[in-house]
Amino acid sequence: MEKVMKKVIEFRDERGWGQYHNEKDLAISISLEANELLENFQWRDSEEAARESRQNIKEEMADVFIYLLQLADKLDIDLEEEALRKLEKNALKYPAPSPSDQ
Numbered sequence: 530m531e532k533v534m535k536k537v538i539e540f541r542d543e544r545g546w547g548q549y550h551n552e553k554d555l556a557i558s559i560s561l562e563a564n565e566l567l568e569n570f571q572w573r574d575s576e577e578a579a580r581e582s583r584q585n586i587k588e589e590m591a592d593v594f595i596y597l598l599q600l601a602d603k604l605d606i607d608l609e610e611e612a613l614r615k616l617e618k619n620a621l622k623y624p625a626p627s628p629s630d631q
Contacts, residue, residue, distance in 0.1 A: 530609045537598050555600040562592040 541547055566589035569582040579586065601608045 534598050534602060537595050538602060541599065550599055550603065552600060552603055555596055555603060558596045559593055559600065562589055562596060565589045566593060 541550065566586060569586050569589065570578040573581070598608065600606075
């Protein structure tokens with residue numbers, strides 16, 4: 530994750546875009562890119578969308594990820610740590626069924 534974060538920040542800084550990347554605008558950009566991802570699935574079933582728009586789906590997912598990394602950097606949040614923490618919290622809230630429940 531650190532390698533990707535470093536590349537994203539380098540890319541941004543080489544272009545002088547950091548001045549435009551405040552927390553609010555990064556959050557808006559995440560939402561906009563997520564909606565562009567969602568657009569690939571509009572009016573199609575999942576399999577059809579994945580088959581016909583796979584490349585665009587990958588690119589939109591990357592855009593969401595890149596903006597999310599930049600927001601994490603701006604807010605000094607370790608996304609990997611927070612994702613693991615959230616999974617632990619979710620495991621308590623939504624425990625996996627025991628083998629006898631299946």
